[in-house]
Amino acid sequence: MREEMVMELPAIYRDAFRIRSFLFGEGEKSVCIVGAQRGNEYQQLYVTSLLVRRLRDLEERGGICQGKQICVVPCVNPYSINAKKRFWTADNTDINRMYPGYDLGETTQRIAAALFDVAKVYRYGIQFASFYMPGRFLPHVRIMKTGLEDPELALKFGFPYVVLHVPRPFDTTTLNYNWQIWDTKAFSLYTTETNHIDETSARQAVDGVFRFLHTQGILKDRIPGGYFSEIVETPDLASVRTSCAGFFFPTAGAGDRVTAGQKLAEIRDTYTNELKEELVSPVDGRLFFVRNEPLTYQATAVFKIIPQGAEKRIR
Amino acid sequence: MTAVCGTCPPVVMDRFAWSRSSWPRVCPLLSGTDTTVETERESAGIMVEHVASVELPVDERLKIEKYRWKPSPDKDGGGRFSVVTGIHGDELEGQYVCYEVGKRIREHPELLTGTVDIYPAMNPFGIDSMMRGIPAFDLDMNRIFPGQKDGDMNEYLASLIIQDVSGSDMVLDIHASNAYLTEVPQIRINTLHQKELVPYAESMNVDLIWVHPNATVLESTFAYSLNSIGTRVLVIEMGIGMRITKSIGCQVTEGIFHLMHQMGIWAGKTGPVKKPIISTDPDEICYLNAPRGGIYIADTAAGDEVEKGQVIGRLVSPLTGEIFETVTAPYSGWLFTQREYPLTAAGSLMGRILKRG
Numbered sequence: 069m070r071e072e073m074v075m076e077l078p079a080i081y082r083d084a085f086r087i088r089s090f091l092f093g094e095g096e097k098s099v100c101i102v103g104a105q106r107g108n109e110y111q112q113l114y115v116t117s118l119l120v121r122r123l124r125d126l127e128e129r130g131g132i133c134q135g136k137q138i139c140v141v142p143c144v145n146p147y148s149i150n151a152k153k154r155f156w157t158a159d160n161t162d163i164n165r166m167y168p169g170y171d172l173g174e175t176t177q178r179i180a181a182a183l184f185d186v187a188k189v190y191r192y193g194i195q196f197a198s199f200y201m202p203g204r205f206l207p208h209v210r211i212m213k214t215g216l217e218d219p220e221l222a223l224k225f226g227f228p229y230v231v232l233h234v235p236r237p238f239d240t241t242t243l244n245y246n247w248q249i250w251d252t253k254a255f256s257l258y259t260t261e262t263n264h265i266d267e268t269s270a271r272q273a274v275d276g277v278f279r280f281l282h283t284q285g286i287l288k289d290r291i292p293g294g295y296f297s298e299i300v301e302t303p304d305l306a307s308v309r310t311s312c313a314g315f316f317f318p319t320a321g322a323g324d325r326v327t328a329g330q331k332l333a334e335i336r337d338t339y340t341n342e343l344k345e346e347l348v349s350p351v352d353g354r355l356f357f358v359r360n361e362p363l364t365y366q367a368t369a370v371f372k373i374i375p376q377g378a379e380k381r382i383r
Numbered sequence: 384m385t386a387v388c389g390t391c392p393p394v395v396m397d398r399f400a401w402s403r404s405s406w407p408r409v410c411p412l413l414s415g416t417d418t419t420v421e422t423e424r425e426s427a428g429i430m431v432e433h434v435a436s437v438e439l440p441v442d443e444r445l446k447i448e449k450y451r452w453k454p455s456p457d458k459d460g461g462g463r464f465s466v467v468t469g470i471h472g473d474e475l476e477g478q479y480v481c482y483e484v485g486k487r488i489r490e491h492p493e494l495l496t497g498t499v500d501i502y503p504a505m506n507p508f509g510i511d512s513m514m515r516g517i518p519a520f521d522l523d524m525n526r527i528f529p530g531q532k533d534g535d536m537n538e539y540l541a542s543l544i545i546q547d548v549s550g551s552d553m554v555l556d557i558h559a560s561n562a563y564l565t566e567v568p569q570i571r572i573n574t575l576h577q578k579e580l581v582p583y584a585e586s587m588n589v590d591l592i593w594v595h596p597n598a599t600v601l602e603s604t605f606a607y608s609l610n611s612i613g614t615r616v617l618v619i620e621m622g623i624g625m626r627i628t629k630s631i632g633c634q635v636t637e638g639i640f641h642l643m644h645q646m647g648i649w650a651g652k653t654g655p656v657k658k659p660i661i662s663t664d665p666d667e668i669c670y671l672n673a674p675r676g677g678i679y680i681a682d683t684a685a686g687d688e689v690e691k692g693q694v695i696g697r698l699v700s701p702l703t704g705e706i707f708e709t710v711t712a713p714y715s716g717w718l719f720t721q722r723e724y725p726l727t728a729a730g731s732l733m734g735r736i737l738k739r740g
């Protein structure tokens with residue numbers, strides 16, 4: 069294992085801002101793995117720390133294929149994690165909205181540029197991502213439909229789902245999108261959690277990455293198990309939205325099979341605890357995303373469901 | 384009768400008889416507990432309409448309000464002018480402009496020959512909590528347009544905003560930089576809409592019209608969304624976040640009345656307007672980014688002419704008393720953006736110079 073400094077910025081009243089990378093193996097720049105970019109991405113940081121530990125052991129045992137180099141950047145944003153702020157501490161900008169970055173630009177543009185400069189030369193790019201809404205996900209690999217995407221490759225992780233996301237204008241400045249534009253095959257991995265550590269899905273994610281790396285001839289050991297992933301496109305997901313605000317009590321969790329008409333949650337008045345709304349599933353399917361906050365706003369998608377039959381198997 | 388406001392030349396207005404009876408009285412989006420508030424305001428002669436309204440978890444509704452000024456029917460030329468601000472919650476210069484516009488119309492409603500809509504707080508949550516974005520969602524409101532009617536709360540609100548504002552003959556979207564930088568009053572125009580918008584922008588009494596290239600990410604802004612469906616929007620950047628600069632507010636208010644006059648919405652006389660500098664070449668704008676972190680002591684002000692090599696500020700260490708970096712102008716030109724917030728990190732913008740000569 070070799071450590072390299074991706075970027076170091078001196079600050080006036082804080083320790084220098086540093087991004088470190090950990091390199092394993094020598095040769096072709098085969099895969100770059102990026103962890104936390106936002107201050108609440110504890111799970112993402114945790115998963116990459118597990119990867120670093122296991123890759124170090126593997127490298128010592130000769131488990132990395134000849135001529136392949138792996139780069140892991142566990143954290144692009146130590147400042148925000150340490151200050152417990154989701155976005156950049158000084159101006160609240162989001163590093164994952166700054167790609168491909170600009171080395172002479174504003175601070176977060178420079179940070180994005182420094183990371184991207186390292187990351188864009190790799191053949192594969194894997195990022196542990198988080199959703200803008202707090203909630204629990206079914207673990208999945210997400211790729212953007214840029215026209216350059218390769219869903220078949222995403223199946224090699226053996227995650228339960230591969231999600232094809234149609235990018236919207238604001239997605240064009242994310243790491244995933246720019247990786248693809250710069251000819252890196254990019255995958256965003258979502259485990260169930262973000263601001264809590266979920267051991268089970270973290271280990272599942274590590275196995276998924278190792279399984280993928282084995283299939284691409286980067287790691288020697290085969291990782292048994294895994295799923296025959298289903299492919300889903302985001303427009304096919306069914307949303308269940310609240311029509312009022314209040315306490316939110318889900319009665320079903322991410323991964324549950326549901327039937328049309330089945331009760332999914334109650335919304336209760338925050339003063340009288342009276343039932344205001346009962347949310348039911350509009351379709352037969354599987355709960356893909358469940359919001360997990362005690363209060364909900366009106367007009368909020370609290371569930372996303374994969375309707376029965378929406379999965380597109382490639383095999 | 385003249386309306387005078389501090390630092391800018393007065394507007395000379397005529398006096399006509401005018402009746403208030405033509406005002407709309409019913410707000411279709413009102414429901415439940417809102418009615419009490421509304422009645423009070425209405426009895427005071429004030430008509431507030433709700434563009435959008437959603438329920439919040441504990442005893443509150445989030446409401447996006449607008450105030451509609453209607454001319455008496457015999458004078459109505461049918462034009463509609465909308466003043467929009469507060470999409471970014473930390474930008475308050477537009478508050479003064481909205482107030483000034485309303486005040487001047489209130490003083491001389493008889494001069495109104497079209498509809499004027501004032502939308503002072505598109506992101507009321509953000510304004511309340513001194514946050515640029517939408518609190519609780521950490522979302523930049525100016526990246527979710529045109530929204531979606533069946534989308535999440537903020538997308539739903541965005542879609543209602545677009546629906547309400549669209550159809551205006553002119554919309555001004557007033558921004559105030561951010562908490563860090565002062566901007567001379569300027570209108571920013573996407574090259575895609577340059578031909579259509581520059582002639583209007585020239586009437587707005589601003590110092591600069593900055594025509595900038597399109598970027599995909601900008602396609603989710605309020606202005607882009609409306610311009611692309613044929614409702615003209617001029618984006619103004621002026622002053623600094625979290626503050627009101629009266630002189631700038633008055634300058635832009637003058638511009639608004641001037642443009643409204645040209646568009647047949649205001650019958651009052653208006654004074655001459657500034658001839659703005661029009662910049663269309665991205666290469667003539669020089670960005671001054673801090674080479675490292677420090678406390679920035681500015682030696683210039685926004686709007687200053689600077690010479691190549693002139694010291695425009697210093698990055699210093701209060702801890703040791705040393706100067707980390709003396710910042711000099713790499714080109715002669717016009718410093719139209721200036722850093723005001725002292726704490727600076729590597730990359731922080733300290734200013735922008737429009738190169739000259």
Ligand SMILES: [Zn+2]
Nearest residue numbers: 471474558559
């Ligand atoms: Zn703004």
